[in-house]
Amino acid sequence: MTSQLSGMLEHFRDIDALNLADVEPMTQPYPLKNVLREDVVAPSLDRDEVLGQAPAAESGRFRVPPTIGFDV
Amino acid sequence: MSEVSALPNGWQLIVGLEVHVELATKTKMFSASANRFGDEPNTNIDPVTLGLPGALPVLNQHAIELAMRIGLALNCKVQPCTFHRKNYFYPDLPKAYQITQYDHPLNVDGHLMLPGDVRIGIERAHLEEDTGKSTHFGGSSGRIHGSDYSLLDYNRAGVPLVEIVSRPDIRTSEQARQYVAELRSILLAVGASDAKMEEGSMRCDVNVSVHKPGTPFGTRCEIKNVNSIRSVGRAIDYESRRQVDLIESGGTIRQETRHWDDSTGRTETLRTKEDADDYRYFLEPDLVPLVPDPAWIEAVRAALPVLPAARRKALAELCGVDKDGESAIVVVERGQDDYVRAVIAAGGDARRAVIYVQQAFAEQGVTPKVPAKDLAALTILERDAKVTSTQAKTLLTDLIESGGGDVVAMAAKRGFEALDTGALEAMVDAAIAAEPGAWQKYCAGEEKALGALVGAIMKSSKGKADGKAATAILQSKRSK
């Protein structure tokens, strides 16, 4: 896997040939702005349906192993 | 700005605060689930909140409105902005990234004034979403390490947040506490948040470093889990001493995040910079730029209420008190300054009005039951020496208990009348004659002897004498 990845990254250096100093990055395919939503409540998903699909659940919540070596 | 620091050996404290505020919207930042504290776990959830496959975010218009109110109230510039993804793994982060603002935040370059005209810069106040809540079970300390499992509630996930980042302009723990208190009162005044630290709708992270003036700022540590205004002060005091002691004993400060433990009064290492994630920030492709219309910004600015600092200043000027003093702060905080104005408009003595309200109206709320004209009348009675200040205090209590009334009649009913000066002089002479020993001691400089003399006056006048006035007469007689 690693050799395939480094091979790809080598290939991708072809863009180094381009002079991109004055080029604006393109982040949006279609120029939209100000897409907003009214502050109106919609019903929640059903908790049982959702927790029924969870790998582990208890007392209405999702259960996970302890966060040893992990911090808040 | 040059407050003397409480640190020894010329060390100076540098503090910056990052305050996260939950906005008082009906729905979440990016989806229409309810934004409500205290509901049953996982009952305000939707595909976006849970980070389900296929879910997409849509910005809450009212959250933007409230965020602009905060920015404008903090004198920020409101500008076109974008959203970024901050990527890291944690179970309370449902998408494994937080949508936040990075290089183009909504509000920048503001400031907040503290008492004494101390100016604290605000670098930015940007929008982001809150995480879910994880509760840990098992393990003896109830803290993270060594617990058996965690349970996750996503009701809070997606709640709109504004993160307010100060510049490192704070120099004392007192200033830090004032900053948080003032910020809180501004948030309440503009209706952006209920800012309850005890419920987590306002959370403070404190950045502390120390240095000697003239040298570069020291390495800073970030302190988390500071859950009250008092803790802000205590944590800073502890951490700054810890850093000074460490440096003076030859150690170096490691840049790290520390956890404040309120019960032990100490900070402890949480994680070091080397462990910090690379968040791989990139522009959020599921959202589009937010370019607030100048007309919208102006409308928000125009609709802002008079802010607490301006209200304190106006009240102080009106009443002849210090704008940073206790009465101005307390009365405005309670929202009772308009009431004081009403008392003054009804002919009341301004200075007495604000002091009475500060001292006795803690339970009264924004619209006190005592009619303004009644309180005004009481201030006039005291001003005109028709009652003593002690008597006035009693009448004040009566007024509050009965919810108002004719103070002149109430004073008469109690048999209150202040003695005029002539009668008081006569009583003083009589007391001197009755207590010659005490008088001699007092003239010799024994201040304690005053008590016996004043006591005699109060007794013979059946409490009608004004103790302060009697003391003044005794003092002037002694100095003759």
Added chain:
Amino acid sequence: MQKLAEIVAGVSNGTLTASAVLEEHLKRISARESEIHAFNLVTADQARLDAAKIDNNVKSGIKVGALAGVPIALKDNMCTRGVETTCSSKILQGWKPPYDATVVTKLRNAGAVIVGKTNLDEFAMGSSTENSAFGPTKNPHDIARVPGGSSGGSAAAVAAGFAAASLGSDTGGSIRQPAALCGVVGVKPTYGTVSRYGLVAFASSLDQIGPFTSDVRDAATLLEVISGHDPMDSTSIPQSALSLVSVLEQGVKGMRIGRVTDLPEGCEPDVLTRLEAAFDALRNAGATIVDVKLPSLQYCLTAYYLIAPAEASSNLARYDGVRYGNRVDAADLNAMYAATRDSGFGEEVKRRIMLGTYALSAGYYDAYYGKALKVRRLISDDFARAYKDVDTILTPTSPSTAFEFGSKTDNPLAMYLCDVFTIPTNLAGHPAMSVPFGVGADSMPVGIQVLASTLGEQAMFKVAAELERAS
């Protein structure tokens, strides 16, 4: 195979029943699905209930929708409430979404009958459907060959007559390339015309949903139903549904059609021959062929294989075994994450996540992801210049006809080259479609790609319709 218009007309006026139409398709599924493996899940029982409901509505005089009775298959990366949605990945095996994708709601409201969820390359990453965790799909024209990818199952389902139409998703060519290889019509519309709400994200700024059909008219019909603004998708263009069927007979007289003179190399000669034939046909129909240059085309593969994996690495981080999907238990959280993702994801998905994470990481952002976004601007500008002179552009869809299983799996870069003609459109956010146009030297289908500028679907469909008439 019946066309959509016939089915809808017949069902609406009672000369056909949705149930009978469905049974015909289910029979074909029974006959060949075990050989083709187009589906992860055939939802026959529910489909029969849905078809019966439509027939009842017709009998009761209740108005039925624009797709009444049409059996449709959905790529298994579109959320269907209560129906397993796996993205052909072990990590989501068994997962039933609690909500429907917007396109699914639109299809149901239009009276379509969903027959099943189709196979794909895992999480839509691939060009052959060989990356599916549940086994590949075979090309109905030759089962020793791939159907293309990533929407191989949806393409095969239409080619084999299992469904009258299907939906796929296209990020770098994942609708168009399998359409070409399977000899069906496949459309990627302008980015933002079809809602992505409920489409499991691969690369958010590139993904679009689109139709597979047996002819151009059906594609126009289906696209009219699924397009239009969706308030649940912030990138959705604020306009109503596309209007396409009405322009199909207009022909191409006076239209200007671009021939790219600096097309990347590597195209098979028989494919190029069909491209020339396509230009001839359009010329004969009254169009003018104009040479255009797209100098940045050669850098598109690199830009795409930096942008798409970068966005994917972030989009796929949510598969952590916490809230849904399959979890591999472990003593602590970090170990659980690692074990879950290691066993749940296939090799190609892991490869792209690693690539994407690297491209975004501190110190490398400017060299890789940052630069790729600039190349994206270059190709967008190249197209803008070209579209000043032409209405549409024609290229081959795929450099070759369908290749044999296993022929490209050892060399990921070789596989990526399958998308060299389709990727530029996704980068620019433009529409493009593949129209079957004859066969190659090996008698396998060849597809011709028609490209247009942003919201240029009408021009694109006019040319496609003409090509179809001439094919």
